[in-house]
Amino acid sequence: MLIKKKKPIFDQYILKNNNIIKEIIKLVNISFNDNILEIGPGTGSLTNEILKYNNKISIVEIDKNILPITFFNNKNINLFIENAIYFNISKIYNIKKKKVRIIGNLPYKVSIPIIINLIKYRFYIEDINIMIQQELSDKLLLLKNKYCRISFLLSLFFNIKLLIKNINPNNFYPIPKVKSSFINIKPYFNSINNNIDINKIKNISIILFNNKRKKIKNSLKKYIFLEKLDKKILNNRLEKLSLYEIYNLSNYIKL
Structure with a gap:
């Protein structure tokens, strides 16, 4: 019997290539003591790989129907069925004691508002490691004096680094029309941005x-x-x- 795949309904593209998932875990360098928040886990392929290195994870997902049924009663998963655009990171387990490391494969149409929402929670964040469409990553990594609105906003608060580029659309389900990139975003603090x-x-x-x-x-x-x-x-x-x-x-x- 042919089992039909669950298809995301909120413009999310699920990463299905296990080699890229393992490369992401290696680049992010997840440790057992990390306080992890995954945005948009979808079918859970990245979540399950993270749990091999860390036995506790928080996840925020708007589409409860795409999540594996085992995620709902898993003591190692702190599940939030919410819109990541408005998600309040201060609700995360142990956030007052341990800064959160964010990882995720963002829905491409709402990547910018999700990232902008994280600005106000930067004091809780150790770093952000996300898959986004390559066109957006190119904008975020624009050189000095070539800022666009989003790169200007983020550069006031974060350092941004490219980790993987030119990820082929065939590595996702459904197949997007664009290539993807995986980036690292890390907050920095100074006397100016602390008071903005x-x-x-x-x-x-x-x-x-x-x-x-x-x-x-x-x-x-x-x-x-x-x-x-x-x-x-x-x-x-x-x-x-x-x-x-x-x-x-x-x-x-x-x-």
Whole structure:
């Protein structure tokens, strides 16, 4: 009898290549004492591999119908049937004592809001290791002075490193139309990003990057007092500014 595979219903692509799963575990270097949160476990192939190295894991999955039935009464799995876009990481087991290591194969259409949600929980996070579509990873890894909105936001709070690139669509079910990448995102802390109002900077980043190729004096004249800014900045374009020049510019914007 042919058993039909469970198909994800929330635009998630399940990694089915065991060799890549094992490579991910090796690169992430999971240890027995790690506090692990997996986002989007799907059919559980990565979850089961993680449990070979760590006997306790928290998982957040919106589609309860795709999860293996054994996950629901497993004492080693702390299960949250929730939307990862809004998930509150502070609910994770032992989070006050041990920072969480996040791993997951993110649904590609909502990768950005899931990642942005994690910014406000960065003080709880040791690192984030995620599979995303390659087009997004290329944006996140843009070089200095070539920021887009999402790379600007994340660079204020995280260091980002590419671990695996050019992962073929045939390694997933269902088969996506794009290649994938696996990246590591690690929080860093300084006197600037410790005090950033995250909601404000998210809204300001929309204004900043809507017209990033125009001169600052033209693109932002509705939102700032131009006389307060250095003329060198005013006559420049956003795409020519460094990360902290952009952030300093945001301090002059009134919403």
